Amino acid sequence: MSQAGLDLPEATVARLPEYLRALHHLADTGHDTVSSEGLANAAGVNSAKLRKDLSHLGSYGTRGVGYDIGPLIGQIEYVLGLTMRRAVALVGVGNLGHALAGYAGFTSRGFRIAALFDADTTRVGEKINGLAVLHVSDIPVVVKRESISIAVLATPASAAQTVADQLISAGVTSILNFAPCVLSVPDRVDVRKVDLAxxxxxxxxxEHRKSAHVNGLNGEVRK
Incomplete structure (x- = not known):
């Protein structure tokens, strides 16, 4: 696929992982092909949107047959850059970070947790999922050694910007931020924010809107 094939609308990129998840499930349950309607239902989108998204990849399916699951998985994994099993650094091994470090789903989705960091010296040396926690002062050396370009931030908000600066100086260009704050980063760095609250x-x-709707209906009934 050419570089032009990687120039996709952001909304399409956001849906590709859902298509990939659904395709892997279909493959694991013995399916070789899937219709656009079947894949759309499995991914939770409408079939017209799915067909348009996949057309950006040059995949149009076959009339009466649908999409070949194996090749489509390969196309999406290529576009998402998952064929190289990217190394990821995780900074902050508190409750959330500890859970993320032990999450087996990263490996099956094309990622490898290559380094764990924390500023708390009492946690340095602790092993999580077979990987020893390192001090944040080791970030420059380890990021370069492991060719890490993606980092996950699970630090307190007060430390997030400082750690982000360290990661970016070391060569990280993409950050998944779980800290409840907005990071200031250069234009070349991509940040995705996950705020559960x-x-x-x-x-x-x-829920409030549904409650108001129900109360409104009850009011109309009482009239």
Whole structure:
């Protein structure tokens, strides 16, 4: 696939991992092909959107047959850069970081936790999933040695910017940020923010709206 084939709309990129998850499940359950409707249902999108997304990859399926699952998995993994099993650094091994470090799903999704860091000297040397925790002062040497370009931040908010600066200076160009703060980074660095409290607040809004709708209906009935 050419470099031009990697120039995809952000919304399409955001949906590709869902398609990949669904395709792997279908392959694991013995399927060789899948219709656009079947894949769309498995991924939780409408079939027209799925067909448009996959057309950006040059994959149009076969009328009456659908998509060949194996080749489509290969296409999506290539576009997402998962064919090289990327090395990842994780900084902050508190409760959340410890859980992330032990998550087996990273390996099956194309990633390898290559280094664990923490600023707490009492945690240095602790082994998590067979990997020893290193001090954050080792970031420059280890990031270069392990060719790490992606890092996961699970530090307190107060430390996140300082650690992000250290990672970027060492050569990291993509950060998944679990710290409840906004990072200031150069344009060349991509940041994805995961804030569980924000996601719960959004769900709270939907619950509030549903409650208001039900109360409104009850009011109409009483009239």
């Amino acid at each position: 924000i996601e719960l607040q959004i769900l709270s809004f939907h």
